[in-house]
Amino acid sequence: MKEQSDYQTVNMKNIIHTFKYWPCIFRLLWKSDSKRLMAIIFLTVLSGIMPMMTLIASQNLINAVVIHMNQKFDYILRAFLFLVVVSLFSEVIQAVRGHHEMLFRNILQHQINVSIMDKAIHLQLEDFENAEVYDKLQRAQNEANYRPYQVFSSILGVLGGVVTFLSAAAVLLSWRWWVVCILLFIPLISSIYFVKIGQHEFWIQWVRAPRYRKSWYLNFLLTRDTAFKEIKLFNLGKHLLEKYKKINTEFIQEDKRLLKRRTILTLVFQTLNQFAGDMIVLMILWSAFHGEILVGSVVAYIRAVSLTQSHSQGILSSIFSIYQNNLYIKQLFEFLELPLRKPLDVETEKTPGKIHTIEFRNVSFRYPGTEDYVLKNVSFTIHENEIIALVGKNGSGKTTLVKLLTKLYPLDEGDIFINGISINELNTYELRERIGVVFQDFVRYELTMKENIGFGNLKYLDNNEKLMASAELTGLFDIIEKMPKKLDTQLGKWFEEGYQLSGGQWQKTALARAFVRDADVYILDEPSAALDPLAESEMFQKFFELTNQKIGLFISHRFCTVKHAKKIIVLDKGQIVERGNHEELIKANGLYASLYNVQARLWKEIDFPMQYHKREA
Template identity: 40%
Template sequence: MMMSHDEQESIESLSLLNVVRSFRYWPRIFQLLWKVSAKDLICFSILNLIQGFLPALSIMATQQLINNITSTQEKILGAFLFFIAVSIFFGAVSIYQSYFESLYQAKLSNYTNVIIMEKASRLTLADFENSQVQDQLKRVQTDSGYRPFQITKQIFGIASNLISLVSMISIVMIWNWWAALLLILIPVISFFSFLRIGRQEFVIQWKRAPKSRSAWYLSYLLTRDNSFKEVKLYTLGSYFVKQYRKICEDFFAEDKLLAGKRLKYSVVYKLIDNLSSYSIIFLAVISAYRGQLPIGNVVGIFQSISQVQGRSDSIVQQVLGLCQNNLFLEQLFSFLDIDSTERERLQERSEIKEINKIEFRDVSFRYQGKQQYALKNINFTLEQGQTVAIVGHNGSGKSTLIKILLQLYAQTKGQILINDLPIQEINDVSYQKRVGAVFQDFVQYEMPVRQNIGYGNIGEVDNDQRIAEAASNAGIDTLIENLPNKLDTQLGRWFEHGHQLSGGQWQRIAIARAFMRDADVYILDEPSSFLDPEAERDVFERFHDLIKNRIGIFISHRLSSVNFADQIWVMEEGEIVEMGTHAELMARNQTYARLYRLQADAYSTNVSAV
């Protein structure tokens, strides 16, 4: 899943060997490029290869034109027409290359973002709660819009420049072989100097991911409406801006240091490169003065030297950039390979069409990296027609139990049976389709009402009747009728014409979303957190009617609302310590009875005070 210690060291000690190793991803990148658009890839490849031959062809056309100035009119005309044809062809290739590049860049960027989103949608909740996975996701998301195309352009750019380099060095080599060798040798030496800078740049970018996420979160807090009220009240805005500015300043200081090192290497390299080029040009001029070279050939050599310098610089920078981008590829494919067999395993599991029975046998669970168990030896059986309420203090394990039941986490120990079949043998997707749930931290989609409810059963998102039934079951049919555009009313304040709801109305929307699903199991996790007592009673009564002949589970802190449940479970420190009806638990006079009386006394005291 994550990078090993050896891979971390590999990044820290980027060398020529590491660079060579990084090319192992080339087959996969070409597979990706082919999937994006085979036709555009072929056109892009051909145009880049042609582009590689054109500079040398242009130099030859110029050289021929100058050498034929003193020849016959027919030869001058022929050389001039050849020069024009090469120039026109050069321009046409450049225009079409830019055209295909822009199209292919857009397609590649979109495709890469889509496969990252698809992969993210298949991750587990444990993955999303893993900070290292979040850092990895941040790295690939940040660079996914441009890195893949950069890699593509660099690969073909290197090929094109190498063709140009070889062809133009051949022009110089015809005159003087050691001059051609000198033109090649200097860029090769500079490559190893810039490789060190490239390593430092990648390491810095690699280590920035956690701070980059922190900067994003600070910006999120200042621009999100549900956090703005508290930020404003506690005057946190200037503090968050200061923290954000500090991260940006740290990043800038690192960038400035690297830019200084790159500048130093660039000045030294350019000085040596220019001295060698001027020496070769001086020798060419002397040869022409002595009559050993035609003037056209001298001009061709001048142009070749200039082109060799430019192409050499480009190749060095492209190879260095490719080294860094290949390390990005390592991160991209490493992310895409997280649990890569999960889909295959799901396809091999049994489909489930109905949930009749749920059984937990000695189920325990602990979070990754924790020694203490969040759930310990949980045992129960639920069948169709049963309703259970789970109560207990915060942190007692209630929500964790629900996440295990939903298979958002896999149990650490014990066995979960669905219809007497181990849950590991059941396809997760088919199982989760049979469950409707409202989470404590339900989502408020900044979208129209239709989507907010219809997402509970995405296949019915355009079914007005089905959505209306779910809304009625949640008691918000009148609310929707009074909205300006009914089901098509935009909710929230993020987008134009948005209509903001109260917390209780948003919660009922989330409940309607759960009711939208024709499920066998319905779960409400703290469904009354935004509801007043009257609205809460209404929701529970509707819930009770909806779950007849189904399994119903709800979590609540308000013990006065759980009387209708067939059973009440009391949880403490990850264990179910009591089970029974309200009357049975009150008669036992243990944890439930004590909590119930505390809430009743508090309510009575408040009423008396009023």
């Protein structure tokens, strides 16, 4: 809410404060294309002078006609040619300037988008799961990324406008200097009101961000394939569309009110300006009537009045636009300058080397901004050549354990040691390089099969042999062989010639991606949800082979695989409540035994008809 009070009052301090980011903008502009930048500025000044040149040329021409009428046509012709040349030159400058501005705009936009994305990849999971940071990212992306160009373009507008205004005013200045003062006065007054409105508009955009995000999401849901089936089956279409409409109708209502204020103000300002201009024109005509000035000068002065008027308006709206864009630019640079959180991505020199042991020591964890412990005093050790199965109900903290081990979240209390070294001291990239993980919510990249597997190890992205070997481990080999372009087949449905995989096949792809890594530790977080029992049993067989001389950690609800692990750890509400092998845990008759028995009973019920048939036979 702090921002609110900042933006609600217009005072000099706040206005000046919005210029804080100008050095950043100029650095950005300069970095994008310094030569073109200079060229554009030069051309802007030049084109600012052109209206005045045209004006003088036409004044000359008319006066030449009046003076040399019926006498010397070559004088008139000369004045005419001068006008033609000036007009032509003016056109050429406009065209060249437009060309460079268009190019510069694209280059700058590209530069900014890259900066935003580059920043995004350096953020932490914690940031992405934080609504405030996410809003910042959205604001920077949706409402701010084009602003630096607008500021630049408005500065050019002011520059060109001032040059034209001054040169046109110079024409009037020789006639009556105070006329220029009148022409300046009205725009100055009205500018104060426009700044106020600008602030209000900005504030409305600002509070809109969360609703805007929601509306974007609804739009996304309704127009992508991901939710289509459910939307049809549950008949959600109308409901979601109504929600979307509600939000956007609110926006339109707000815009209406704002626009009304703006239009009224513009109208009042223009009427005043028009009136002042008309009075001055009347004075010019009065002078001409008394023979003080020539017809050419009458035309020139009237033209100069309308030039100064239209440009004083132009300058003002440019200044207003600069001010308004300044407010938005704050969002862009605030995002780009978000401090990177500490120890996670710190480039320490310490590398873990081949991982022989992982030790969780008294690890307790709360998600940032929440009160409840998700993990409490968790301690266990895994050694090389060991596979640990982690079981527990939903929400018991299993996935969180993996997030901590892979440094996706910073440790809160306690420590995790890799080969005896705290992970806080280890180089994050090198640690992650040695761990292959399949998360529950793995990604289905709408890219080629090759990339879907190769992303697990960019070194092997073009090594078909390695990729296929990994595919073999997860039972994908035959499927890929049958695909139209084998490894180069586009997957998914978003792009042309996409080959849609089944849920289980996607899961196998994610597994292959983890397995292609030359890791020392392989972690599977409920990898078998979409696999049929046969595929699961085969996959685990391979997993056991793969983790030979390595470390394996798998999280699963299927006890037929869990029971084969030598070490089973049972988590409940963030605490380790039992550990041991299958027989020991059954004997202990605790949580594990009860979870196991529930499943075993289900199997028996399903098995029953088969037994019945057997007996018959």
